[in-house]
Amino acid sequence: MAETFSSDLRADQRREVETFRRQREQLSGDPYRPAYHFSPPGGIVHDPNGACYWNGRYHLFYQFRPPDLPEDVPWVEAMHWGHAVSEDLVHWQDLPIALSPDTGAEKSCYSGQALVEDDRVVFMYHGPGSGNCIATADDPLLVDVEKSADNPVISEAGGDDPFTVFDPEIWRSSDGSYYSLSGTHSGEQFVDSEPAVYLFRSDDLTNWEYVGPFFEDGSHTDPGEDAAVPNFLEIDGRHVLLCFSHRRGAHYFVGDYDRSAHRFEPERHGRLTHGPTTHDGYIGDPNPGNLHAPSVLDGPEDRQIAFFNLNAGAMLDGWGEVVSLPRELGLSDDGTLTVAPVDELERLRxxxxxxxxxxxxxxxxxxxxxxxxxxxxxxxxxxxxxxxxxxxxxxxxxxxxxxxxxxxxxxxxxxxxxxxxxxxxxxxxxxxxxxxxxxxxxxxxxxxxxxxxxxxxxxxxxxxxxxxxxxxxxxxxxxxxxxxxxxxxxxxxxxxxxxxxxxx
The missing domain is CATH 2.60.120.560 (Exo-inulinase; domain 1)
Known part of the structure; x- marks a missing residue:
């Protein structure tokens, strides 16, 4: 990547990408380092974020604890957004860090998603200690990401409104309004909580009004679950809410979306991770959990491509966690979410x-x-x-x-x-x-x-x-x-x- 797009990067950006190249080279002898799954250039990769298709290329952003960050920096202050780009969904190349907590009001840059518009890409992410924030980029490689001066656009404080702000989703409706979901939970997490998703609306990305609960789930999930990092999709005329339970891993709801009432009515629930519940102290530990937080990009020809993180099951030297293979989403006749490895992987055979x-x-x-x-x-x-x-x-x-x-x-x-x-x-x-x-x-x-x-x-x-x-x-x-x-x-x-x- 440093060679391919060097002319499109500033000198400082080229140096950063070259550092990532050297770090990958140093780690290449690790027998557990994947050959064809995306892994970080050192440090820890966590949730995939803001996956999008822009300017003819696929972009993957991800929660990233850089390898040069001091060990005593706590997780809540460590998260950046790493960035990689691909022309074929298979071969990935590093780009400079996209979001850093060194600038802005937030303590860290947690998960969020991307909205591709005609002339720019809008990122919405959670900043702990602050709220949900906006950033934008319009350059060919999305390497010049600018945070909004009005951040946080949705404050964690919330006032008297009965919502909780966390990892957001964002989209734009046909009438030009922006909508955002904040996926969290009601009740005590890991004990008696239920998935909760709160809906917000804006005309300008700066001023957001709370619309209300997006859906209610009283029967599909186990006590103690949530609906973190929501991705709201339309597949074959049905609507899908793909999200993450900190207790049970990746899961989804399929149902109908009432655009006038701004309500999602789930009719089916399914899981992409099975087996035992995860424990609540997994972040930074060798968590035995499997498929976790999703990020879905709208690709060409109406393809919906999902990425998840696969948590580590052992403490590794110098790096941790990986991103799943890109998976193409669909719906079966009975409304079950289908996932299949993208055809582009056949190029590696x-x-x-x-x-x-x-x-x-x-x-x-x-x-x-x-x-x-x-x-x-x-x-x-x-x-x-x-x-x-x-x-x-x-x-x-x-x-x-x-x-x-x-x-x-x-x-x-x-x-x-x-x-x-x-x-x-x-x-x-x-x-x-x-x-x-x-x-x-x-x-x-x-x-x-x-x-x-x-x-x-x-x-x-x-x-x-x-x-x-x-x-x-x-x-x-x-x-x-x-x-x-x-x-x-x-x-x-x-x-x-x-x-x-x-x-x-």
């Missing part, structure tokens, strides 16, 4: 191997390769037949001292990813297996796409279910790939495996 149709013996293992690798895409079609449990293993050592399993349970319509035996390291946090519902129709095979990237495993099944986990094999020989069946034999109908090239 190389060294293709395949296997023909064969039986997976009952209560046994079918070994494809003891040294398949640690940066892979796997496409497998399996007929479960009579098996009670069927699946594949990745990052497998020869004697299974370390192994990560992807499992389907046909009789209970459940897909799982189990990383409890993925590492023999004593400092790798163990998270219980993650399991989500997946019902196969009559004679429908299990269709898996599994992405393995050194310390990351992302699974997509039948276009309807996705799971993610972090894995930290301690053995150099944990590179195998195999298939298994329990309680009956299964049939491997097809298998394609590609090594995946690095994006750096």
């Amino acid at each position: 190389c060294d293709h191997r395949s296997a023909g149709e064969q039986t997976i013996p009952s209560n046994d293992e079918l070994l494809f390769d003891d040294d398949a690798g640690r940066a892979l895409e796997i496409s497998a079609t399996i007929d479960p037949k009579d098996a009670g449990r069927v699946g594949l293993t990745v990052l497998r050592s020869p004697e299974r001292e370390e192994v990560t399993e992807v499992t389907y349970y046909p009789h209970v319509d459940c897909l799982g990813i189990d990383a409890t035996r993925s590492s023999t390291r004593s400092d790798a946090t163990v998270r219980p297996a993650e399991e989500g519902p997946l019902r196969l129709e009559d004679d429908e095979p299990l269709e898996l796409r599994v992405f393995v990237d050194r310390s990351i495993v992302e699974v997509f099944a039948n276009g309807r279910r996705s799971l993610a986990a972090r894995a930290y094999p301690g053995r150099s020989d944990s590179t195998g790939l195999s298939f298994f069946a329990r309680g009956g034999e299964a049939r491997l109908r097809s298998l394609d495996v590609w090594e995946m090239a690095s994006i750096w």
Whole structure:
């Protein structure tokens, strides 16, 4: 990036990007550093923010604790907005830090989203100790971001209004008015809270009026949840509120939006993270949670592309956390949110191997390769037949001292990813297996796409279910790939495996 766009950057910006390049080079030998997922140039990447498509390029902003920040700076004062750009959604290149708490009224620059207008991009973000803030940029690379002199435009104080200000969403209606959501909770968080989202309106981005609660959720979620970092989308004529529960991870609501009453009426709720609840002290810790805060960009041809952060499961030297693969969103006929890896990822495929149709013996293992690798895409079609449990293993050592399993349970319509035996390291946090519902129709095979990237495993099944986990094999020989069946034999109908090239 420093070479490609050097003429579009100031001298100080070029120096900053060159520093990021050197930091990436220094970290490149880390065996857990992903090859084709976005990771920070040192320091910690947290929530993706402000993802947008501008001037023919994809931009990803993200909560960023820079690596040169002193360790004694608390999290509430540490957050910047990092910035990367891509021309293909796959290969990312660093740009200078976009937002810093060194300027402005806020203590830190927390999460928010972006609105692309004809002549500029508007960013709205939360500034702890201040409120929700506005910044704008109109240059080709969005590197000259200017904060509004009127920040915070929505104060944390709130006066007598019954709302809480937190990570905001922003959009513009057909009548020219701006709308913003503040996604939080009502009640005591992690105890008896429910997701709460508050709606605001403005004509000029500076003066905002409180409209009221955007929706009420009294039955879809568990006690203690919230609706942080909301993204409000329209897909195929339906409306989707995609957000994050600090207790249960990424989740969503599908329903109807009454534009005259400014109310969202959810009819369906779903989760993109499954399994145990997360704990409330996770920030900066090796949290065992998986798929977290979303940021969605409106791409060309009406594509909705979502990014999430995948929290770390181990304390790593010099960097932490990663961003998920970009996922294209859609809706199934029954209103379920679908997520699929973007087609552009196929550009990274190389060294293709395949296997023909064969039986997976009952209560046994079918070994494809003891040294398949640690940066892979796997496409497998399996007929479960009579098996009670069927699946594949990745990052497998020869004697299974370390192994990560992807499992389907046909009789209970459940897909799982189990990383409890993925590492023999004593400092790798163990998270219980993650399991989500997946019902196969009559004679429908299990269709898996599994992405393995050194310390990351992302699974997509039948276009309807996705799971993610972090894995930290301690053995150099944990590179195998195999298939298994329990309680009956299964049939491997097809298998394609590609090594995946690095994006750096």
